[in-house]
Amino acid sequence: MLAVLLAILVGLIALFWSLSGDTDQITTVIGDNAGYLIGLLALGGLYLMASTGDYRGRRGDAIRHAAIWVVIGLALIVGYTYREELRTVVYRVAGEVLPPGHTILIDTTPTGEQAVRLRRQENGHFVARGAANGISLSLLIDTGASTVVLKTADAARVGIDTNALSFTTPVSTANGTTFAAPVRLKSVSVGPLEIRDVEALVAQPGALSENLLGMSFLKRLRSYEFSGDFLTLRG
Template sequence: MFAFLISAIVALGGALLYLLFTGSSLEAMQGPPIAITVIGALILLYLLSHHNNERRFGRLAAIAALGAIAVVGAVSTRVDPVPMIKNFFAVAHGELTSSDRDIAASIATASAPASVRIRKIDDGFLANAEVNGQAFPMLVDSGAATVVLRQSDAEKAGIDVTHVTFDTPLKTANGTSYLAPVRLKSVRVGQLTIDDVEALVAKPGTLNESLLGMSFLRRLTSYQVAGDFITLRQ
């Protein structure tokens, strides 16, 4: 069993080193999805080594398999594998320096999903948003089909409201109002940024707050209401 494990790890390691030093990418390789195949094989190797009766070789095989997985991730995402591999083995032996910890933290931060948590106030979930780089509060509203800006907020975001057409009807409690369709360069809430967002501009007196509607929310990974908080994730 040990000989089989070593042979398989050497073969997989050789293939990964070929990809690494020739500058090839996993996507360019033909045949079955190579990343899934390799990662699945490495997980199998880990399980086999975990249950291997030769315990003195089990940890070595597991570290080798997990190290190869790190190389797969580096090649497939085009991340510099040297600090990644260095940090992996340093963690395994408890030898990270402060500089290495900073590198590891930056890699973890870059791969972690961004999220924003907003507390509910009397009017609902009021987000501190930026539209086209300009900041103003917006009410999170999953019932609104699009982002809707008050005319004053639209002007603040650099939209020339004298050259838009108010021809999109919107039914409200006070009757039907007409809004102007626009495209926003970007909408940002905390760490979350969505580019090229569909929006409407409302006439003065239509809204108390601009609305962060579904043209923004549906492009997030998820949004979830729990008690007095809403969490937005990208």
């Protein structure tokens, strides 16, 4: 029994390692030998099972458990070999099943470039659960807005003194023209994508029903792309 538990432990460690999103760090530590190491872990688990006395007189159990461990080892090696493809499939499935507004990390590169994907809501809009000045906010993606625009209540939440604002900038909304106050946000983020020192506006009370994620954020990304029911932001 001890051998089985040790084998399972080794297998879980190898599985987590091989499918971890931080494979660049793994490569940095062990170079191009990660696949070989996973194979050694699998063989090590098999050796642990064979080197104990748990299976004396139980040849059938030994063969069956050894076969299971061989399959696990092969699955680990295949999983590591095709880890990028598997990760893409996982992200696509997550994008389909998670509620709209969730950001799904779909890509990361050794240089730190990342991408997230948003799914369109039933009303046709893209809404992200982002943050301004580190405070979580719901943000409606609006390429027609020149800047990020916050509701007065949410502006107060992120640390802006709304009593000192001067609403002098005309803004066109679905309800007509209103006035907003220019401000600068320390940071705006969607998932892992963060832009610092962002130009923004604070709308007059009652003028907006949603915070707008406008071009003062979007234009500073590496790119953004609409494709069917998905919006991909790359930074």
